[in-house]
Amino acid sequence: xxxxxxxxxxxxxxVLLGVTILVFSxxxxxxxxxxxxxxxxxxxxxxxxxxxxxxxxxxPLHVQYFNFLGNALQLDFGTSIRDNIPVFEHIxxxxxxxxxxxxxxxxxxxxxxxLAGIVSAVRQYTFSDVAIMVVALxxxxxxxxxxxxxxxxxxxxxxxxxxxxxxxxxxxLVLPVIALGTAGAAIIARMTRSSMLDVISQDYIRTAxxxxxxxxVVIFRHALKNAMIPVVTVIGLQFGYFLAGSxxxxxxFAINGLGRLIIDAILQRDFxxxxxxxxxxxxxxxxxxxxxxxxxxxxxxxxDLN
Amino acid sequence: xxxxxxxxxxxxxSFFVEGSExxxxxxxxxxxxxxxxxxxxxxxxxxxxxxxxxxxxxIERPGEIVGGSINFKxxxxxxxxxxxxxxxxxxEISMIFQEPMTSLNPVxxxxxxxxxxxxxxxxxxxxxxxxxxxxxxxxVGIPSPAKRVDQYPYELSGGMRQRVMIAxxxxxxxxxxxxxxxxxxxxxxIQAQILELIKELQNDIGMSVxxxxxxxxxxxxxxxxxxxxxxxxxxxxxxxxxxxENPRHPYTVGLLNSLPRHDVDQDELIPIKGxxxxxxxxxxxxxxxxxxxxxxxxxxxxxxxxxxEDGNDVRCWIYTEEWDGEKGVAVYDREHTT
Numbered sequence: 253x254x255x256x257x258x259x260x261x262x263x264x265x266x267v268l269l270g271v272t273i274l275v276f277s278x279x280x281x282x283x284x285x286x287x288x289x290x291x292x293x294x295x296x297x298x299x300x301x302x303x304x305x306x307x308x309x310x311x312p313l314h315v316q317y318f319n320f321l322g323n324a325l326q327l328d329f330g331t332s333i334r335d336n337i338p339v340f341e342h343i344x345x346x347x348x349x350x351x352x353x354x355x356x357x358x359x360x361x362x363x364x365x366x367l368a369g370i371v372s373a374v375r376q377y378t379f380s381d382v383a384i385m386v387v388a389l390x391x392x393x394x395x396x397x398x399x400x401x402x403x404x405x406x407x408x409x410x411x412x413x414x415x416x417x418x419x420x421x422x423x424x425l426v427l428p429v430i431a432l433g434t435a436g437a438a439i440i441a442r443m444t445r446s447s448m449l450d451v452i453s454q455d456y457i458r459t460a461x462x463x464x465x466x467x468x469v470v471i472f473r474h475a476l477k478n479a480m481i482p483v484v485t486v487i488g489l490q491f492g493y494f495l496a497g498s499x500x501x502x503x504x505f506a507i508n509g510l511g512r513l514i515i516d517a518i519l520q521r522d523f524x525x526x527x528x529x530x531x532x533x534x535x536x537x538x539x540x541x542x543x544x545x546x547x548x549x550x551x552x553x554x555x556d557l558n
Numbered sequence: 559x560x561x562x563x564x565x566x567x568x569x570x571x572s573f574f575v576e577g578s579e580x581x582x583x584x585x586x587x588x589x590x591x592x593x594x595x596x597x598x599x600x601x602x603x604x605x606x607x608x609x610x611x612x613x614x615x616x617i618e619r620p621g622e623i624v625g626g627s628i629n630f631k632x633x634x635x636x637x638x639x640x641x642x643x644x645x646x647x648x649x650e651i652s653m654i655f656q657e658p659m660t661s662l663n664p665v666x667x668x669x670x671x672x673x674x675x676x677x678x679x680x681x682x683x684x685x686x687x688x689x690x691x692x693x694x695x696x697x698v699g700i701p702s703p704a705k706r707v708d709q710y711p712y713e714l715s716g717g718m719r720q721r722v723m724i725a726x727x728x729x730x731x732x733x734x735x736x737x738x739x740x741x742x743x744x745x746x747x748i749q750a751q752i753l754e755l756i757k758e759l760q761n762d763i764g765m766s767v768x769x770x771x772x773x774x775x776x777x778x779x780x781x782x783x784x785x786x787x788x789x790x791x792x793x794x795x796x797x798x799x800x801x802x803e804n805p806r807h808p809y810t811v812g813l814l815n816s817l818p819r820h821d822v823d824q825d826e827l828i829p830i831k832g833x834x835x836x837x838x839x840x841x842x843x844x845x846x847x848x849x850x851x852x853x854x855x856x857x858x859x860x861x862x863x864x865x866x867e868d869g870n871d872v873r874c875w876i877y878t879e880e881w882d883g884e885k886g887v888a889v890y891d892r893e894h895t896t
Contacts (some may be wrong), residue, residue: 455660461616462655463648463726464678479666552665 285295329528350509361436369444391438400431400504584790597781632860652727658720669707789845854883
């Protein structure tokens with residue numbers, strides 16, 4: 253197991269290098285001279301040259317990349333163009349908020365999705381199954397920003413139960429978590445249902461019943477662990493969508509998370525912040541997928557990921 | 559004559575698919591005498607496995623037991639509560655299945671799966687359960703059981719897995735073991751070992767066995783009594799010697815004739831003509847009539863299972879007063895060659 257984890261960690265190196273190359277290219281693939289964009293069209297030539305000098309834009313591309321990489325390894329993404337505060341200080345508090353939002357939404361999606369999927373599978377073709385799957389289809393089809401707006405309309409404006417904006421207090425958490433987590437819950441529910449149906453018809457489930465195992469234990473112990481194997485993959489992928497979806501959710505609910513930081517930075521052409529933030533998001537996605545792979549190993553001992 | 563541990567009367571199990579009823583088990587009657595082995599023989603689709611699952615009340619939707627009685631040691635299983643059935647399963651009546659490759663849960667170790675039986679039925683903890691599991695693995699002839707107990711099913715061969723299945727089934731020393739084609743999926747050499755093992759353990763524990771098979775060789779080797787099933791009905795029931803010496807039903811004769819024999823000079827095997835009728839074109843009379851070489855007009859009516867003078871129960875018009883075909887027809891010619 254330890255060798256497996258070490259090997260898997262080593263495999264991350266090329267992936268992360270690829271990520272840094274893409275993030276680095278962001279600045280250079282954007283049309284126009286970054287220094288001119290930052291300084292503004294009408295800025296004097298001297299200002300533009302000063303910025304070029306400061307950002308090292310006159311160095312050969314590979315030198316610039318290795319500088320960027322070396323700094324990034326020390327969590328140094330440069331300073332914001334707007335206020336000269338280090339990018340890391342901008343990102344850190346914002347990232348923690350987004351991480352919180354994503355994790356709560358993930359928990360919401362996993363718990364709701366698994367329960368709905370299991371009930372649906374165990375009661376296949378009954379009213380509860382059809383009802384759950386119809387609701388899941390709606391959940392899947394609603395864009396999270398639209399769902400967010402509807403939730404604000406019902407629960408904040410009409411009923412006045414929950415706060416429509418901000419982050420931190422419990423009553424501020426509920427709506428964004430539902431808005432962001434619903435689509436994921438729907439996907440997990442559908443995946444769990446089909447995976448459970450497949451597993452329930454397997455011979456070893458009949459064996460368990462023939463041993464005198466209680467039906468509840470058959471479902472949760474014998475069937476669920478097998479059914480989780482494909483579901484875990486979907487959960488890992490969902491995490492990526494959640495990070496991306498948080499950009500919209502944070503805008504709707506006025507949450508000062510990483511998503512809003514990225515949007516603001518793009519609008520203000522604050523490239524160091526965009527680079528740093530995208531890099532942080534990418535690395536978290538890669539790490540989550542590593543965790544998924546490892547938990548895969550726990551579920552199915554036969555998996556050899558090499 | 560010993561007591562019957564299991565007495566099944568007129569058992570009917572149907573599957574309801576798209577508004578129509580498929581009678582998988584259609585009025586099955588047989589007894590299992592205590593300590594003996596009953597063979598249930600028949601082609602695929604004759605209702606053997608469904609009969610077995612019905613005994614354990616493991617029929618799932620869209621299937622349903624629609625009638626008849628299953629009497630186990632004086633207790634009516636068709637009326638037993640769920641909790642009581644769970645108590646019986648794996649404890650008083652155990653079952654081993656045809657497919658050892660897929661019948662063990664791939665994500666739990668052999669030990670975890672064996673321990674579960676001890677936990678459910680005897681309340682044993684992990685330590686005691688593991689000890690008993692290792693003993694059981696040793697009993698079914700698995701080498702280095704202390705090591706195997708922590709392995710996963712994929713680390714074992716098919717024969718080994720079937721031994722584990724047997725160990726699981728026998729863990730709580732059941733009074734009745736139902737073996738549903740336990741050797742079909744195994745190599746011939748392993749088959750003999752597994753059958754021998756079941757027989758040995760049967761003697762040790764003193765349990766009764768229902769051996770479901772389509773292989774008359776297995777029947778001859780292991781069974782005391784035989785029920786021949788065709789299309790959800792028992793067509794012949796007899797003790798094993800009578801059945802092989804003097805088979806009465808044309809279907810039983812057909813099965814015997816399609817077996818290679820070494821005691822007579824045989825030019826070719828005689829297969830049974832045609833195939834098992836599909837559920838929606840089931841004959842209303844004798845189910846076997848369309849394939850029967852002796853079929854006559856009366857066979858369009860359904861015969862009853864009737865006891866003959868030498869003890870066979872046979873479901874065939876030939877042995878009744880009403881028979882309208884050739885009198886004294888030789889259904890079975892022991893010395894027959896082509």
